[in-house]
Amino acid sequence: MLEQPRFGQRLKELRRMRGLSQAALVGDGISTGYLSRLESGARPPTERVVTYLAKRLDVDLSAFDMPPSGTTLAQALSIAASAECEEAMDALLDCLDRTDRTDCTDPLLRWQALWMVARRWNKRGDKTRELVCLEELSRIADELGLPELRCRAWVSLARCLRSTGEVNRAINVASCAVRIAKESRLSVSDTGAALMVLVSAEAEEGRLPDARAHVDELIELIGDRNGTLKAEALWSAATVRFRQGDQQAAGEYLERAIDGLDSYSDLTLWIRLRLAAASLSLQSAPPRTGTAAERLKEAESALAFACTPLLAQELLTLKAHLAFEDQRFTDARALLDELHQDELLLTYRDRIRLGVLDARLLITEGRLRNGLQQLKELGEEAHRACNVDLSAEIWRILAEALEHTHGPLDSAGS
Template identity: 70%
Template sequence: MQMMEQPLFGRRVKELRRARGLSQAALAGDELSTGYLSRLESGARQPTERVIAYVAERLGVDRRVFEAPSSGTALARALSIASSTDGDEAVEGLLSALGTPDGGDPLLRWRALWLVARRWRKLGNTAEELACLEELDRLADSLGLPELRCRARSSLARCLRSTGETGRAIDVAGRAVRLAREAGLALPDTAAALMALVSAEAEEGRLPEARAHVDELVGLVGGCGGTTLRAEALWSAATVRFRQGHQEAARDHIERAIQGLDSRADVTLWARLRLAAASLYLQSRPPLTGPAAARLKEAASALGYVGTPLLNQELLTLTAHLAFEEARFADARAHLDELRRGEMWLTHRDRLRAGVLDGRLLIVEGYEKEGRRHLEALGEEARRAYGVDLSAGEQTRRVPGAAGNAGT
């Protein structure tokens, strides 16, 4: 077995020890002296096979985490390139290297898959992202590092929720939260796990559980003013409160998230928060079209620079909803037609909402029978997926600006 050469071995031991909050004496135990461990961590001593096995056992990891990758492998080269660029060609290089015979090094493979999954998420390619995250979850278990296991499960749960697999998402996110608590992981990992759990519970309609977990989340990150972590926690709280029917509290939380985040910290999140606020305003009763239009205008300005296929489709869908609420039905139809011209990137729930809008438009356009049949089919699909009638509110409310028409 080729072991990590010094000083890389020592750096890795020190990194893992500190991540677990262990002193050198605690890690050394009865078998090593702290002086010897200190020299190992500094790279002054070469570890023996027995020492490597002992240290791995004390840290609770697989000894493969100390294996030294050859800098000449195709995967190592692809990783070096991908780490310094954000282009599609970097992802293609990683995918190619992952399929080579030397693409099996567990730590290198983890890093590569993590970068690829992040890229697929940014592009909105949920199917490819899910495949990467499934392998990351299995790989993290084999490596035995709680940080990697928690991150893989949090990301996997979020992705599963977006595809409509909310039951499995809750199970995976719940395991991530338990792992974070038991291992005493850092705040970002614990918060990410809680956010994944909250979003899945809210999607499934388990609102009391989601409320309890989101209150815990907001309490954990309350002192992180101006950070992306706090903004995302407030966004999660806004979602839960809105689904509980507390519209004013939801608007307060999303606006606090918006006001507390500088675009320079994360321009993509800055834009996503505005899309979320616009969605919340349009779903309010009555719809708040003025604030929604203002937030969509702000989001559009940022997406001109950082837009992805998914975010651009979210903007287009919300613009169609806004047009409908303002009784600009021809504009709403044009936006929906544009949405359908390319590959669909929206989440399952957002696709259902776009379908509901289509049904309402059909009724406005004089195709009442077709529109109602379309809405009934969507209602059944929503009941199967989420256990709730997603379109019920839409089916009973009057069509704005269409006096005399039956509500959708």
């Protein structure tokens, strides 16, 4: 009845059901290393340890006799929703992995569980796992036929696709979400979110007239409302205006977004708006490095309270761009090296622009041929991804670099 590995599996399940880490469960009685070996099945349990763990878990000894995997999806979902801890989310993931969607008696429960898991991967910047969740979310929502769930799943899917560089598919998915929202007369929040992701995808692919028309529709839809949706809509308008070449209007929209949102409403968005303002300043002609530095300082001061790995990488990326524009090339290279110590969680666009920065640094460091070749490859990649304005930006930088070398790429020195 207390044989391994079943005992270890059941022990791990009970611990996760209560939202406890290994350190929280062991207390002063045993070590976390010993508990880990128990859970993995590497060590047999003793009577003393079983009694101690039962007391710590507040269960009868008979609880260990129950077979593992007894937690239902509804139980795991309820625990994860109320505990808000990594252990509870891990338990929910285990339950989803054990439960095939065809065996789930209530697809609504599976949809809600997948929604929570997708948000977890989004926070961590794990786009691969997030995309898998969102693909299944969209299928379940279509089967259920609930317009609210269909719209929200497709909006999230389109947003994930855009960030990974699948812009054309993102446009198609976002267009469907907008159609569902309008046909079903969904809320301003749902309709606005659908329009917003459509605008961002259209702008990414260079469909600026379409993006301009949809972002104007979005601003009109929101009207006098305030809050996060208004701030995000103004941010979208700023992005479109900037890519249309109207830097002044873009700056005005972004400043309105920043001024209209306090940090208590949504601290993460508050930070992201300042990162966006810094990025816009650095991409302006000429770059406004002073303004960018101020916005980055504001964002960095708040990261201690709402830091995620993705936000930290976005901040480091912009600091590297700022250092390059200030001609602090050694600092820029150091920041770039720091970023590459971990897996990059940045969006497709930010990763490409980081590669461009690396290429420009190579050129300043005397590795001309490597830098020029890298720019050429990045321009071709952006072109293949139908990212028109990003591709044009890279070709412009490459042309300027070639002009400074007074010769074609093939004759550039190493």
